[in-house]
Amino acid sequence: MPVRLLVTGARGQLGTEVIARAVVLGLPVTGLGSGELDITDGDAVAATMTAFAAADPATRGVIVNCAAYTAVDAAESDVGGARAVNEDGPRLLAEQAARLGLGLIHVSTDYVFPGDGVTPYETDDPTGPRSVYGITKLAGEEAVRAAYPGAQVVRTSWVYGATGANFVKTMVRLAAVHPTITVVDDQRGAPTYAADLAAGLVELAGADLPGGVLHATGAGETTWWGFARAIFAQVGADPERVLPTTTAEFPRPAPRPAYSVLSNRAWADSGLTPLPDWRAALQTAFDVSGADFMPPPADTR
Numbered sequence: 088m089p090v091r092l093l094v095t096g097a098r099g100q101l102g103t104e105v106i107a108r109a110v111v112l113g114l115p116v117t118g119l120g121s122g123e124l125d126i127t128d129g130d131a132v133a134a135t136m137t138a139f140a141a142a143d144p145a146t147r148g149v150i151v152n153c154a155a156y157t158a159v160d161a162a163e164s165d166v167g168g169a170r171a172v173n174e175d176g177p178r179l180l181a182e183q184a185a186r187l188g189l190g191l192i193h194v195s196t197d198y199v200f201p202g203d204g205v206t207p208y209e210t211d212d213p214t215g216p217r218s219v220y221g222i223t224k225l226a227g228e229e230a231v232r233a234a235y236p237g238a239q240v241v242r243t244s245w246v247y248g249a250t251g252a253n254f255v256k257t258m259v260r261l262a263a264v265h266p267t268i269t270v271v272d273d274q275r276g277a278p279t280y281a282a283d284l285a286a287g288l289v290e291l292a293g294a295d296l297p298g299g300v301l302h303a304t305g306a307g308e309t310t311w312w313g314f315a316r317a318i319f320a321q322v323g324a325d326p327e328r329v330l331p332t333t334t335a336e337f338p339r340p341a342p343r344p345a346y347s348v349l350s351n352r353a354w355a356d357s358g359l360t361p362l363p364d365w366r367a368a369l370q371t372a373f374d375v376s377g378a379d380f381m382p383p384p385a386d387t388r
């Protein structure tokens with residue numbers, strides 16, 4: 088059956104890429120940002136999804152939930168806000184998707200794990216988040232799966248893209264203004280290009296797969312320091328300008344997982360296309376959207 092998509096959180100770096108991918112493939116897609124649909128408003132969610140389900144019954148409607156409270160440090164002092172968007176909203180979406188017979192893909196995070204692993208986390212490994220952000224994202228996963236066992240939860244990590252603020256844009260900006268910078272070298276994960284993840288989510292939307300949990304990240308792994316050095320090299324800056332530091336020397340309100348590499352085995356075993364290696368993806372990101380990653384020119388007026 089043909090597929091059509093409704094993307095929530097559609098103005099963020101992942102949501103914009105999901106819409107772009109759907110358009111390239113000629114799939115009908117509707118994108119709603121937080122100003123157009125507050126996923127924590129039960130009445131609004133019910134009305135929006137009912138209308139979406141009725142719009143074209145001959146095609147399979149799939150919700151791709153990219154909406155999230157992602158301010159990791161702010162969440163430590165805004166538990167209610169994080170819980171509303173990361174737990175209550177996904178539950179409302181799942182309840183309505185189940186009622187209407189729609190597909191649902193809910194995007195989650197590596198932060199649901201404790202970060203003390205030494206090998207890539209499998210989808211069924213024990214969770215144990217250590218931050219409010221991670222706790223609320225795990226609660227969202229559990230709420231979705233309880234309300235709608237047919238839903239798919241996709242965990243990812245270290246996402247960056249052409250839209251919005253992210254680590255890549257920050258490093259490019261710092262490379263232009265500082266002779267050296269320090270970046271933590273004791274947190275390990277897998278950078279994920281939003282366009283690659285979006286392609287994977289759209290492929291998943293069209294696949295006939297049962298509900299469950301999958302991981303989708305860039306292949307390979309590195310530290311934030313290694314990632315920063317690769318970004319510097321990408322823009323022609325000397326990677327030696329990036330100096331390593333430790334998490335202890337760079338304290339943040341929310342604890343960060345020391346190890347958050349996710350295994351993509353279940354994704355590949357499901358017949359889905361593996362995401363590219365993170366280094367190749369970084370090159371592609373600059374080839375496709377290089378100008379979007381560069382800082383704006385200085386105002387010389």
